[in-house]
Amino acid sequence: MAFLLNCPNCGERNVGEFRFGGELKVRPEPNSSRDAWTDYIYFHRNVAGDQSEWWYHSFGCRKWMVALRNTVTNEVKDVLFPEDVS
Amino acid sequence: MLQLFQKKRMWRKSPLKRHYDVIIVGAGVHGLATAYYLGKLGITNVAVLDKGYIGGGASARSTAILRANYLTSQGIPFFRESLKLYGDLAQELDYNMLFTRSGRFDLGHTESAVFGLRMRSQFNQMHGVDSRLIGPDEIKKLIPVLDIRQGKHLPVMAALYHPPGGVIRHDAVVWGYARGADRMGTEIHPFTEVIGIKKNDNKIIGVETTHGFISAGSVVSATAGWSSTVAALADVNLPIVTHPLQAFVTEPLKPYIDATISSANLHVYAYQTDRGEVVIGGGVNHYPSYSQRSTLDMLETLSGHVLELLPALRDVNVMRQWAGLCDMTPDYAPIMGKVDGLDDFFISCGWGTWGFKAAPIAGKCMAEMIFTGRVPELIQPFSLSRFREGKLVNERASAPAGAIH
Structure with missing residues (x-):
């Protein structure tokens, strides 16, 4: 099912305008072990349920944002700029 | 009785x-x-x-397509052995699987796509998989209903022809x-x-x-x-990230195309089933999801692209569309x-x-x-x-x- 994302800048827009940027993770420090970087780059929780994730409004304001979406129903519960994520 | x-x-x-x-x-x-x-x-x-x-x-x-025309020295032998097992599976399991080796055509519409197909044909032959690169004239001869797009945007420049590929009743x-x-x-x-x-x-x-x-x-x-x-x-x-993959089928038609065609440049693949329906599929959704509902935008995109290759499908009705979940690896x-x-x-x-x-x-x-x-x-x-x-x-x-x- 396609869905809308409520861009904090542009308002409700079709998901086709956005690029998915992966689930939200804590980025390792630059000098972290290779294992930590491997986990960060390749391994995912890939949850069936509520997931915080990155989106890029490529055909809109070209800003990165964080959405809370249910991956089973595609219901988008919140979209925030990263600086507003608590 | x-x-x-x-x-x-x-x-x-x-x-x-x-x-x-x-x-x-x-x-x-x-x-x-x-x-x-x-x-x-x-x-x-x-x-x-x-x-x-x-x-x-x-x-x-x-969408039940079988083929072994992969790219890597690890992938080709693996899929080759699978195709071999599929060849004897109906006999092994005593169950009619309607395996039709109709031949698989991976179409290339750009220089870089043709380069990739040529590389695959070389590696396939090295590993004993029957696949070869053929030009537009031979493609047109083998699939008369295909628009090879001469003089149009994204003309069909070559195809990776894989004769043992085909379709099975999944x-x-x-x-x-x-x-x-x-x-x-x-x-x-x-x-x-x-x-x-x-x-x-x-x-x-x-x-x-x-x-x-x-x-x-x-x-x-x-x-x-x-x-x-x-x-x-x-x-x-x-x-792993789970992405939905969508496909749809048209109403049944008379036998019209007996090959499986796929185009990476146009993001679409198609073949006709034994029942006459044309199955059309493409790439995965660009976002991950566990939802198995299909989307209108995918139906529009796939329809548009398949008509660039099979224009005769223009007025054909779509019967069903569906989505399945794919566990995608990097x-x-x-x-x-x-x-x-x-x-x-x-x-x-x-x-x-x-x-x-x-x-x-x-x-x-x-x-x-x-x-x-x-x-x-x-x-x-x-x-x-x-x-x-x-x-x-x-x-x-x-x-x-x-x-x-």
Whole structure:
């Protein structure tokens, strides 16, 4: 099912305008072990349920944002700029 | 005479036991193939569990194309052996699978696409897979209804022609394996969802299901799009993201095209079924999701692109559209084997958009691994640990219709 994302800048827009940027993770420090970087780059929780994730409004304001979406129903519960994520 | 009208069950219904030597989670084509080949090795105290009905997930939603024209020295031999097993499968399982070797054409519309196809044809021939590069004239001769787009945007410049490729009746493959495994004594338990995996230190001892706890010598997860959720029950993270893949079929037409065509440049593939319906599919959705609902934008895009190749479909009605879940890996190659640091837990996942065509050989290799405790050479490159060792298998270029996520 396609869905809308409520861009904090542009308002409700079709998901086709956005690029998915992966689930939200804590980025390792630059000098972290290779294992930590491997986990960060390749391994995912890939949850069936509520997931915080990155989106890029490529055909809109070209800003990165964080959405809370249910991956089973595609219901988008919140979209925030990263600086507003608590 | 009355016997003719008697319905015969293809597999028994049996009460769930409290212990099995092997529990296979997922009664799709991969889980059932693994069960079947385990049975052939004499391991029949086996239960195949599924949260839904048999073959109701990705196996039912696959577009059932078989081919072996892959790119890498790891991928080609693996898919070649699978195609070989598929060739004899109807006889092996005594079940009509309507395997039609109609030939597969991967079309290239740009210089760089043709370069990739040429590379594949060379590597295919090196590994004994019949595939060769052909030009527009030969393509037009073999597929008269195809618009080779001379003088238009994205003309068909070449095709990777793979004669042994084709289409099989996917439900029959699932049911054939299920019946074959059942006849050897393996139990199949649909509507038995695994909701927990029990460990003792680093050893798997059984699974918690919606019908109670069952202990097991080994547990195999063959759960495709849901692999991450099942692995999470054993506290294992996988390099997998679940994306839906969509396809649709037209109303039945007279025999019109007898080839399977795929275009990475136009992100679309198509073939006509034995019933006359034209099956049309493309790449995965650009965002991950566990939703199996189809979308209008995908129907529009795929329709637009298929008309660029098969303009005669212009006024044909669409009957059904559907979505299935694909467990996509970063290198577009599967994951088979053990999980490091966890005993008696086997995974067969990362089947993305290329799983159905691999099921026989994957099931056979998984069974051999569980039986002998050693990883068969054919699947050694597909270990989970390859992501930690920097040994990725790059099959991206041979993903169907450029199913890029």
